[in-house]
Amino acid sequence: MxxxxxxxxxxxxxxxxxxxxxxxxxxxxxxxxxxxxxxxxxxxxxxxxxxxxxxxxxxxxxxxxxxxxxxxxxxxxxxxxxxxxxxxxxxxxxxxxxxxxxxxxxxxxxxxxxxxxxxxxxxxxxxxxQLIDEGRVKVQGGDNFKGRKITFHDSCYLGRANGIYEAPRTVLEALDADLVEMKRSRAKGLCCGAGGAQMFKDAEPGRKEVNIERIEEALGTGADTIAVSCPFCMVMMTDGVKNKEKEDSVRVLDLAELIAQAEGL
Amino acid sequence: MEYIQQILFAVVLGAAIWLIARRIGIIKKTIQLGRSEDRTDHPSERLGMMLRVAFGQKKMFDRPLVGIMHFILYAGFLLINIEVLEIILDGLSGQHRMFAPFFGSGYLYLLGFFEFLAVGVLAVCVIFLLRRDVVKVDRLQASKHREMKGWPKLDGNLILIFEIVLMVAILTMNAADSVLQDINSVHYTKAGDFLFSQFLKPLFSGWSESSLIALERGAWWFHIVGILGFAVYVTYSKHLHIALAFPNTYFARLIPKGEMNNMPEITKEVKIMLGMEADAAGTPPAAAEAPGRFGAKDVQDLSWKNLMDSYSCTECGRCTAACPANITGKKLSPRKIMMDTRDRLEDVGRNMQANSGEFVDDGKSLLGDYILEEEILACTTCNACVQECPILINPLDIILQLRRFQIMEEAKAPASWNGMFSNLETSQAPWKFSPADRFNWADELK
CATH class of the missing domain: 3.40.50.1860 (Rossmann fold)
Structure with a gap:
């Protein structure tokens, strides 16, 4: 390929x-x-x-x-x-x-x-x-993200579970994009709905799916890119975007994909 | 006459202390029903945590306005206790304002400061009542959260009304006292007009000395009996957090929120199954004392810290308001998990009291009769509830222990979870893929 x-x-x-x-x-x-x-x-x-x-x-x-x-x-x-x-x-x-x-x-x-x-x-x-800080990843040679609106969805197991909130944001800032925060972010970030083995079963009866609640908040920022740092969040956010029929205008991308694009890989 | 008052006061004080001590004894005994778990490591880190989170109320300031208002209540509660000490010593000794001579002219400022706090407490309690019953803050509404129906709702209002009444009593007492000082009533130490209660003086200006003394004494007795009564009430109420917040934050988990507690008794069995451990000779003592049950079905299976958590909960509902399952209409409410655990523990405690200290099986259990399977299944383990709790209560820890019982003892899992388990066993992945295909993702790179 x-x-x-x-x-x-x-x-x-x-x-x-x-x-x-x-x-x-x-x-x-x-x-x-x-x-x-x-x-x-x-x-x-x-x-x-x-x-x-x-x-x-x-x-x-x-x-x-x-x-x-x-x-x-x-x-x-x-x-x-x-x-x-x-x-x-x-x-x-x-x-x-x-x-x-x-x-x-x-x-x-x-x-x-x-x-x-x-x-x-x-x-x-x-x-x-770390690679960006050390100058080993230059974030150049590929797509230009300048002025693009990106929102970051915190993964529970990275954020609250392990207190990592800034590293993913630092990576996104290196893209020189316009980083917009959802109201529920960092320690207050709302789960995508997949953790705790929920990924592998249907949700209990309720008013709404958790990922729909979250995607509405993400789309509310007006961002055209929803950045994630977890494969489960990726599934839930992508499903949410499809549910809202926004797959033509909003993309869900992992940090690694964004960096690879910026590097022209 | 005065001796009668002193004796009566000593009797009331003694009765209150006895009731509180008895209740503390029951609470302690029921908490000790829980599994043992060592939470005494890193004492200085724990002390720092307690000072920041309980004493300094760090997490309450996540919502600054409510944080400040709560801090006024808290500071008022702590500092007004200094005056309560004077009142108790006055009551026992038959003296009046016995601290006044020691503080000299500073006494007026001290009392002024207490009155400032009293007025602050009064105002905040009124605002909090309005938030509960007029503004209707969502997380406090019984109509939105079923666990708040009945007693919890009443309890929340009663505490605030109790405090308002007590503060009114303190101000009335001081105002009557000042008027009595003005008319040079014998027993009333000259202390001067107090910061706020002086504005109440006109209400009592035309009163006779005996009516004023009756009012002052009445307010004094009402206030101190009220405080003692409130202290007893607190031990039966969600308001117990005023005391338990301190040990509860001290003994909180220090490890990352994402880490689940290990089950050493299972490690031992797994090692034997994998041939890593031949016999029980090398078994560490902790594993040898394995409980008879995997996970938790009832309160006795939970750790003592889970049980202390349940008594510490003041039902503020920040956990539930942040819970993704609850927000989207599922039955799970982390606050209900805590309240159910406490309610079950209280029922077990009453059972023990009725049966001379021994628990007699009542055919009930925490899981099934209080907390439903549907609730624990809805949890995404996102730790939002743990993050939100201002006094470091951990509802997730209880949920996960109940899940362990449900899966390992009852073998009750949703069919799709059973499918996931068997996929893990056969292909080391939660989905039904062949392990041989695990590296196929690299094909496009080659």
Whole structure:
């Protein structure tokens, strides 16, 4: 598809060559299987390639962190998943993990240590912010975002769960776009409706779907781009935009996709 | 005559202390029904948190106007207690305004300051009553939130009315006192006109000395009995937050909000299943004392901190107003989770009292009879409720423990969750994809 040749080394390949990458890119189930989220994964890998980050993925060896099982109440299943993942991560002597999924991020960072898995875990919003700060991502050569209205939807598992509010905004500011905030933002941000394993079942009876409540607020800002930093938020916000029949005028994009576009990747 | 007043006062004070102590005993005992959980680590961090959040009311100022008004009530409550101490000592010793000689001319300013607070408290209580019943702030309405129907609604109004009446009594007492000072009544220490109550003096100017003494004494007794009565009332009311906010913030979670508590008893079993641990010889003591139940069905299965949370809740509804499930019309209300937990705990406490300290099974449980499955299933675990609570109550922690019971003990899950579980077991992903296809996303890059 692309003229450029991108490398996506796996941990197994690296290990076979006796190498250990600087970082493991933890793709997550959504990033691996969901068609929309796969685009986020691809965008992030392009960025990693462009700036020459020494990374690898687990490929087919990766397995769910267990987050949805744990939130649903199935602690057995969570711990089975977690133990299997920890065994593999330790086998590859993984030290540093970057992921584009706040749910994976939260589980790997906060919940694996108690089960014996200790890694430095970074969400891609923070990672991208660091790359921008270091001048390694220049945010030029591609689409010009100047004057475009972007609103950022906080992911609960990045924001309230882990107190990360500024990194994604710093990334967006680098685009030189017009960042407009929703009334419910940062610590007061409204959930997209997918967390706590809601992604995997229908909502209970009510007046409204949570993502509709949220998309109305996002559209109310007049932004033409809704930036997200979570594959689940991506699904919910995209569905919301479709529900409001705004898919021609409003786009939902992940931070990695926005940066990749700005870099002309 | 004066001795009778002193004896009567001592009896009233003693009765109030006895009632409060007995009630505290019951509350303590029921909180201790909860699972043990160590919340004594990082004492200095905890102390700092308590000072900022409870003493300094940091989170109340998220809404600045309400924050300031609440702060006036809080400061009034704390500082007026200094005058209550004088009143109690007066009552026991038969003296009048015994602090006046110590403070000299400063006493007038001190009392002026107390009156300033009293008027502030009075005004804020009136505004808060208006917010509840006239402006109808959404989160406080029983018509919008079913958990507020009946007693909770009455309780909210009673507390404010109680405080208004007490403040009126204090001002009436001081005004009558000033008039008595003016006519050189023997017992009334010269202290001068007080900041606000002086404006009430014209009301009583034509009164006889005996009527004034009766009024002053009446207001004095009404005020102090009112305060003692209120103190007893508080222990049965949502207003208990005035005391429990302090320990509740001290013992709050220090770990990231996103982190769920681990279940070591399951870690042990999983390790055995995976062949990582051969036998129980290496089992740490904490895991060996595993409870007989996974997750929580009733209050005894929750941690003592969850139970303290429930007694600390003052039903302000900030959690519910921020809950995405509640906002969109689902049955879940984090405030109801807390109120149900407390109501169940109170029922268990009454059961124990009626059965000489032992709980006799009443066939009920927190999950099922108080909190419904539909409520806990609606939670997105977004932590908005946890974020909102001004005194660091954690409704999510309770919801997740109830879910664990529902799934692991009852095997009751929505069909689609069961599907998700089996997908995880067979293909290590929540969707039905083949693990072999997990890396296909990279195909377009190659």
């Amino acid at each position: 692309s003229e450029t040749h991108y490398k996506v080394p796996t941990m197994a390949e690296m290990a076979a060559e006796g190498k250990s990458p600087e970082i493991l890119f933890w793709v997550g189930c959504a990033g691996s299987f969901d068609d929309r989220s796969k685009k986020i994964t691809v965008a992030f890998v392009k960025i990693l390639n462009k700036i020459g980050i020494d990374f690898a993925v687990l490929g087919t060896e990766e397995g769910c962190t267990g987050d949805p099982a744990r939130r649903a109440g199935n602690e057995f299943l969570f711990q089975m998943q977690a133990m299997a993942n920890i065994q593999m991560l330790d086998m590859y002597s993984v030290r540093k993990i970057v992921t584009a999924c706040p749910h994976c991020f939260n589980t790997l960072k906060n919940e694996y240590p108690e089960l014996g898995g200790n890694y430095e875990v970074i969400h891609h919003s923070v990672f991208l912010q």
